[in-house]
Amino acid sequence: MARAPKPEDNLENNIENTDKTETTEIKEKNDAFNTTQQNTEKSTAEENTGQTYIYAGPSLPDGRLKENSLFKNTNIESLKEFLKEILEKEPSVIKLIMPVKKFTEVAQKIKTPGNVLNKYYNEILSTAKPTNKETGGK
Numbered sequence: 486m487a488r489a490p491k492p493e494d495n496l497e498n499n500i501e502n503t504d505k506t507e508t509t510e511i512k513e514k515n516d517a518f519n520t521t522q523q524n525t526e527k528s529t530a531e532e533n534t535g536q537t538y539i540y541a542g543p544s545l546p547d548g549r550l551k552e553n554s555l556f557k558n559t560n561i562e563s564l565k566e567f568l569k570e571i572l573e574k575e576p577s578v579i580k581l582i583m584p585v586k587k588f589t590e591v592a593q594k595i596k597t598p599g600n601v602l603n604k605y606y607n608e609i610l611s612t613a614k615p616t617n618k619e620t621g622g623k
Contacts, residue, residue: 535559539588541595541602542581543610545571550578555585575612577605 535558544552549571556564564582571578581602583591594602 537585538564538582539585540578540582541588541591542578542606543613545575545578545609545613556582575609577608580605581609 538556538559538561540550540552540554540556542550542552544550550568556567559567561579561582565572565579568578581595591602594600595606597603
């Protein structure tokens with residue numbers, strides 16, 4: 486004959502089930518965190534390893550930097566070093582250098598008046614125009 490369940494039996498089952506549920510929830514949270522961290526690390530690794538970047542700004546005088554210039558197998562830090570002299574004169578240039586995969590989206594924003602990327606483009610355009618003195622005019 487089976488004995489009747491006692492209240493403490495029910496309590497033990499509830500504690501055991503609660504422990505299993507908490508363990509499962511903790512494991513799921515850890516798995517989600519690890520996946521997010523791996524994706525972040527992968528994204529950071531992609532940014533720090535060889536990607537192809539494009540300059541979406543206007544061409545600069547004297548061929549220093551041409552519109553739609555591609556920089557292959559590089560990262561932003563290397564580009565900043567490579568373009569150091571240009572960035573000293575035109576700091577907005579770096580804001581218009583992006584991975585090629587974002588170019589289509591950014592190109593539309595550059596053409597949109599009021600968009601910050603349009604502002605950077607126009608800043609570069611206005612400061613990059615040669616003056617009369619530089620072109621030999623009066």
